[in-house]
Amino acid sequence: MPKDGGIGAPTRRREDVRFLTGTGQYCDDMNMFGQTAAVFARSTVANGVIKSIDTSAAEAMPGVLAVFTGEDFVEVGGNPAGWLINSRDGTPMHEPKRPVLAHGKVRHVGDAYAAVIAETIEQAKDAVEAIEADIEELPAIVNMKDALAADHFVHDEIGTNQCFDWGWIEDNRAATDAAIKGAHHVTTLELVNNRLVPNAMEPRCSMAQYNRANDEYVLHTTSQNPHLTRLLISAFVLGIPENKLTVIAPDVGGGFGSKIYHYGEEALVLAAAKKIGRPVKWTADRTEAFLTDAHGRDHVTKIELALDKDGNFLAFRTETMANVGAYLSNFSTATPTFLHGTLMAGNYTVPNVYVNVKAVFTNTAPVDAYRGAGRPEATFSLERVIDKAAREIGMDPIELRRKNFIKPDQYPFASAAGLEYDSGNYDALMDQMEKVADMAGFEARRKASEKKGKLRGFGVNAYIEACGIAPSNLVGVLGSRVGLYDAATVRVNATGNLSVMVGAHSHGQGHETAFPQVVAEMLGIDPQSIDIVHGDTSKIPFGMGTYGSRSLAVCGSAVVRATEKIINKAKKIAAHMLEASDGDIELKDGVFSVAGTDKSVTFGEVALKAYIPHEFPLEDIEPGLEETAFYDPANFTYPSGAYCCEVEVDPDTGKVTVESMTAVDDFGNVINPMIVTGQVHGGLGQGIGQALLENTTYDENGQLLSASYMDYVMPRADDLPFYTVDHSQGNACTHNPLGVKGCGEAGAIGSPPTVVNAVIDALQSGGKNVTHIDMPMTPHRVWSAMQNA
């Protein structure tokens, strides 16, 4: 291993220094010469017809440079859905146009229908107030069940509020129905996966420049995915040629999914910058973030589990309504389908799985992928119904899971929900969890809690997820309109240091530290001589960004492939320098040597030779040392885990506190265990937040009641415990060169059902026959459940 850390070292993060000293450069920290400000006029009603918009008063206001309405974007394209989903009857999903600015109708509170560009943000805000919009309010469509029965529509032109009615796998439906009908026991559970707001701490910000001299645009924007943003703007929305548009995502303050997507504000500032010939900047305030960032989850589900008399799983059958909000966000149709339905066999050998998902338009903000994206919803449904079944048939919940686990000798395993799992050992994860969580001591801890007048519960969960998104061939068949490979260029500079351009974007994941560990390990050089370049489409070959726990598994694999090419070429150069055959050249600790001799050249000497190619065999080797690789994965990666937690419930108030949370994950090989552990911590915080605190609430008029941190309960330091995180039980991924799986979402996938299972266990221990409480399990909900039990 290189001296400052290669693969497996808990290397401290180099990016921390700028963040800790206030010298990070987030979008809103940047200002351009001649910059102007954009402010949006947003709908205050959830559903309304735009009768007229009079901008004349606003245009006459001091400092106002331009006013835009939906009328200005009628001729340009809409922001498209990235996945085509077909309904059970074979018809394609409904895809209403999502315009840059609302035109004809506004469809959710916060839907932008106009924008003002002014010299200062204060002037722009004042001018927005002077826009006279006559918007006739219509009854709002908020609740999904009502939406499916309604005779008025979010999008009149499609004549239904159902986007699609999807079956997975439709051919398995009859067998699943039959298995349930003939089963010894069927457990049924109806549950809500509560709607969440991702709440990256940095609000979205977009700043556009236009250069008239060469007709080029530069967009700085808060993105997890700058190349996709460029592609969407170029190919679908504004038609700016890709080679005339640079998209830069600088330091980005968290994403969690919400910054994967292209948003209308990005297109607006680009169009405005061209029109007025000056840079235009827009920064969301927190209320705008709540109103317009893509939300997450929002499923209403009925799940049934059929068992035989010995507790063997026979079938899972799921019916889900998934809210997509008022418009289709870029990945919103993939999230409740192929990122959810395909995981509905869990870690189990169950032979029959059938999932039906109805996606529903409502007058609410768009809903899309949020940390975990479909997989938390799958895990929640499965692991809650399994727990309920265990209680109903009188079997220990861990024993029931173990009985049905896929065993280590069964890989590769074709799940009943259509995926091929490559590796895992769920019993080993459960063994480790029982050990590190000191399960043996639980009864004593329960007694101690009871002595204090509290109920103590133990909850468990086993999850599997599919990440490292995704094999293009497979997702193409499933409806994806993009490929999900990634790319990297490794540039060895003449003086021996390296710039590695990667398509993944780091907004907290530590790529600037972890990716150099991989390259340093392969080349045997100091990682400090390697820098990562990310987030700038003009510097990077291509990329599909960071989400779906894909950065290392997909982009990291591209880095490996590009570095392998570097090694191959460097060996040729070294062979020439050493007058040997390149087959005899060995690379070790940054030195190329001729096997069995003491002849050698250093990596730095080879780099210099590549750029000063005197006496160079030009017929065999080009000058320079720079290689690019695109990597398309052969399969998803399949992290899995066993989680448990202990809660205390105050029987007088219903207040739940998480006393301990243990996460034992199989992430395959681990490059930087410190970063991996931190990723799990963050997911656990968000998962516990979902279980106990967070909820997005619209009233019957479609007004967002939880639109600030005064109303939406973010987890704070005193809501959460220290966690126990263990990834000692890794089974290497079999199909990528690093053997890595993906750790970014696991904590948020595994923790919500764990917490709910623990609360139910606590209440049952107190003699309360409560079998389910919907999230968030607020004191009011828990107390009410106890009163009704």
Place this chain on the structure above:
Amino acid sequence: MTKVTMTINGKSVSGEVEGRTLLSSFLREDLHLTGTHIGCDTSQCGACVVHVDGKPVKSCTMFAAEADGADVATIEGQANADGSLNVIQAAFQEHHGLQCGFCTPGMVMSAAALLKDNPKPSEAEVREYLEGNICRCTGYHNIVKAIMAASGQDVSAIAAE
């Protein structure tokens, strides 16, 4: 417009501000001290915490004019004189107490204020003190650990790499 003069990170600074100009805006827009971040509109998130006359203040809740004559400390002035990270900053790096970095300046400034008043806080005291600082990335584990480590306490028993 009102003229204000204050000391920021040890240097005397003057500027013309409107009555409504927030201290956070004055720092970011007029003085280009963009390490102080704006994460919400309701003084909840704490990304904008600075010290005014030694006390932690959410700079989005204070007018620049109110800080006239004050001694203000921001994240940009926290490093040691030689540019190396101070004890708290170094502990955040050592214990991976940050990910995206956006809440980090406020966290560091709050931590500094806590340790000034309470040099050896317990875990519960740290968690309670951070009630006004929201982090979405870390689940707080490593932030709490870093602050306890910065106070000189042995945190080796607290799990993680």
